[in-house]
Amino acid sequence: MPELPEVETVARSLVSGQGAAPILGRRVALAKVAWARSVASPSAAAFARRIAGQQVQDVGRRAKYIQIGLDQDTLLVHLRMSGDLMLGYQETPLGAHSRLQIYFEDGLQLSFNDPRKFGRVWLVPDPTEVYAGLGPEPFDPALTPKRFHSLLAARQRQLKPLLLDQAFLAGLGNIYADEALWAAQLHPLTLTSRLDAAQAALLLRSIRAVLKEGIRRNGASIDWVYRGGDFQNHFKAYQQTGQPCPRCGTPISRIVVGQRSTHFCPRCQIVQAA
DNA sequence: AGGGAAACCCGAACGC
DNA sequence: TGCGTTCGGGTTTCCC
Numbered sequence: 001m002p003e004l005p006e007v008e009t010v011a012r013s014l015v016s017g018q019g020a021a022p023i024l025g026r027r028v029a030l031a032k033v034a035w036a037r038s039v040a041s042p043s044a045a046a047f048a049r050r051i052a053g054q055q056v057q058d059v060g061r062r063a064k065y066i067q068i069g070l071d072q073d074t075l076l077v078h079l080r081m082s083g084d085l086m087l088g089y090q091e092t093p094l095g096a097h098s099r100l101q102i103y104f105e106d107g108l109q110l111s112f113n114d115p116r117k118f119g120r121v122w123l124v125p126d127p128t129e130v131y132a133g134l135g136p137e138p139f140d141p142a143l144t145p146k147r148f149h150s151l152l153a154a155r156q157r158q159l160k161p162l163l164l165d166q167a168f169l170a171g172l173g174n175i176y177a178d179e180a181l182w183a184a185q186l187h188p189l190t191l192t193s194r195l196d197a198a199q200a201a202l203l204l205r206s207i208r209a210v211l212k213e214g215i216r217r218n219g220a221s222i223d224w225v226y227r228g229g230d231f232q233n234h235f236k237a238y239q240q241t242g243q244p245c246p247r248c249g250t251p252i253s254r255i256v257v258g259q260r261s262t263h264f265c266p267r268c269q270i271v272q273a274a
Numbered sequence: 275a276g277g278g279a280a281a282c283c284c285g286a287a288c289g290c
Numbered sequence: 291t292g293c294g295t296t297c298g299g300g301t302t303t304c305c306c
Contacts, residue, residue: 037282064300081299082284097284116283118300157276166301174299259279261298 010110011066011077011085020059022087023068026104027055038099038112040120041130047123051075051102063134063170067127076122076130077112083119086111134170138207149200152192159195160188161258163207172207175231175238178263179210182237185247187271188255188262237263 010022031051033044042050054070061067066085068075077085086094087110093101095113100121102110112121122130136143155162162168163177172180181188183206186199195203217231236246240263241254250267 078300080283080301114283115285116299118283120301155275161277164300258277260300 009084010087011079011083022108023056023059023104023110025056026106026108028052028070028102029105030103032101032103033099034093034101035099035117038114038117038119038121039123041122041124047121051123062127062131063137063166064173065127065130073123073125074127076124076127078120079114080116080118080120082116083112083114086113133167135166135168136170138169138171138204138211143204145197145201145204148204149195149197152195152200155192157192158188158257159186159190159192160260160262162192164258164260169207171211174260175235176207176210176214178238179236180207181264181269183210185268185270187269188257188264190271237265239263
């Protein structure tokens with residue numbers, strides 16, 4: 001059995017697969033739901049009843065969901081902004097804001113800690129019921145530059161809101177959308193139908209590059225909640241309002257697009273002309 | 275179809 | 291110091 005520090009933050013390593021080992025093969029003894037609304041499905045009472053006795057088979061990810069395969073069901077966790085998973089041998093809930101505790105047979109606790117209560121978990125027989133409506137994974141090899149271009153061309157939307165639309169592309173959040181648009185030198189308000197093939201290809205490459213860098217740097221979290229992520233120290237545009245653009249020196253602008261804070265370089269990210 | 279707004283949350287950061 | 295206000299992350303829902 002792998003040695004564990006007293007309490008470990010495991011959400012990021014679970015996503016990468018590296019941290020899965022400590023929970024693989026373990027059987028759930030008991031679950032306690034401290035905040036009922038953190039369980040999206042089924043009811044909190046049914047959740048605790050149904051998860052008991054099930055054994056962890058595998059750990060994966062789809063879009064922003066952490067996927068923990070059990071005997072009968074799949075446990076899905078969406079951290080939203082402030083959520084985290086913690087692992088440790090302790091009877092009392094791990095984390096100051098633990099919304100759900102899962103205890104395995106030997107006493108190891110997996111805690112869903114989430115100060116802002118936005119995160120959700122699901123326990124479902126078939127995860128595809130939760131995944132319905134999700135667009136392709138950014139790293140899906142079937143998502144070729146050509147295919148991406150035709151998907152963009154088919155829409156008549158502003159670029160940034162479409163990138164955040166999980167039905168269009170699954171997995172980008174506000175930070176990565178700003179960073180990808182900066183890298184591709186595209187203005188967030190550009191109409192998707194106006195991109196040519198080369199711009200679409202560059203955008204896809206940029207999306208993959210910023211996601212890769214975020215994963216490599218252990219996450220982008222800028223919150224006080226999770227301090228491990230280092231990507232926050234390498235943003236080119238996101239939250240850089242007034243700072244010089246690393247490419248051309250022009251101060252980064254901030255606007256609101258689709259209710260989301262949006263950062264871009266007004267000089268080298270150009271709106272495509274009609 | 276696309277866009278805008280509100281709701282869900284709460285700790286941090288800011289203004290006075 | 292101690293109030294009150296604003297902010298922001300992802301998603302759903304409702305309305306134009």
